[in-house]
Amino acid sequence: MPYYCSISAAVLLFLSAEMMDKSDSVSADHIYHDGQYTISNYDSLGMTIIGGIDTFDFFFYPESTASISANALSGGYLFMINGTYFDGVRGHAGHAGWLKIYGKVFAALRDEDQLSHVVVWDRAAGRFHIQPRETFKTPGTDSTIEFQTGPLIIQNNRITFNPIRKSKNGRTAHLRTLLAISDHRKLSFVTVRKKVTLTDLAAYLLKLTQFRGMELDVINLDGGSSVALFSRKFPELDFNSTDHLPVIIGIK
Numbered sequence: 035m036p037y038y039c040s041i042s043a044a045v046l047l048f049l050s051a052e053m054m055d056k057s058d059s060v061s062a063d064h065i066y067h068d069g070q071y072t073i074s075n076y077d078s079l080g081m082t083i084i085g086g087i088d089t090f091d092f093f094f095y096p097e098s099t100a101s102i103s104a105n106a107l108s109g110g111y112l113f114m115i116n117g118t119y120f121d122g123v124r125g126h127a128g129h130a131g132w133l134k135i136y137g138k139v140f141a142a143l144r145d146e147d148q149l150s151h152v153v154v155w156d157r158a159a160g161r162f163h164i165q166p167r168e169t170f171k172t173p174g175t176d177s178t179i180e181f182q183t184g185p186l187i188i189q190n191n192r193i194t195f196n197p198i199r200k201s202k203n204g205r206t207a208h209l210r211t212l213l214a215i216s217d218h219r220k221l222s223f224v225t226v227r228k229k230v231t232l233t234d235l236a237a238y239l240l241k242l243t244q245f246r247g248m249e250l251d252v253i254n255l256d257g258g259s260s261v262a263l264f265s266r267k268f269p270e271l272d273f274n275s276t277d278h279l280p281v282i283i284g285i286k
Contacts, residue, residue: 060241068267080227087221091284092179098124103275106264116262117281118183118255127280131182147200150184187236188252204232209261216248225263
């Protein structure tokens with residue numbers, strides 16, 4: 035079920051009109067291509083969107099002994115980004131909230147507003163689900179990657195104000211990493227190098243021409259000093275790629 039805070043019909047009408055007005059749409063400043071992937075750069079937010087993803091690898095390294103760039107190069111990945119929230123410090127970390135990778139559970143479900151949803155990626159079936167924390171039940175299969183994160187900031191092309199309001203960093207400005215799902219199957223990873231609130235970021239994402247005409251869901255993964263991106267082919271896109279992080283996502 036989607037979550038919304040109380041907001042007047044007039045405000046909703048204004049937001050809908052603003053976001054659907056094609057004259058107010060935003061196109062990428064720079065577009066790169068790397069195999070099947072299209073990488074779009076938006077200079078105003080220092081935002082990079084890697085699109086065209088049909089699968090990814092999720093790694094949890096509690097001791098985080100290698101940098102993102104080193105992990106990418108050794109594993110043959112075209113891109114690598116930071117993953118989800120972690121507890122503790124680099125080199126001695128735990129995952130913040132539920133984490134299950136191909137049948138192995140690394141961390142328990144946590145009742146925390148920031149961690150509003152659980153993302154379930156069934157790699158074998160090629161299906162993606164975002165489930166509210168309160169009703170989540172693990173599918174009980176060994177073909178899934180399941181991780182708790184949040185908040186969900188866009189659902190069915192609408193800003194989900196309530197999860198953002200309840201999250202501890204949603205209304206303050208931070209660097210961001212997010213997962214976008216368009217038409218329930220097309221995956222994009224988003225990194226934002228400039229500080230922005232989640233409400234402002236959600237409104238901006240809904241204006242992008244690359245998502246025009248699609249049903250869009252977007253969930254926050256992490257932010258702040260953990261935001262990182264490595265590109266094998268386009269080093270000018272790299273950001274914080276020498277950091278050692280315990281949760282990372284690789285794209286081949």
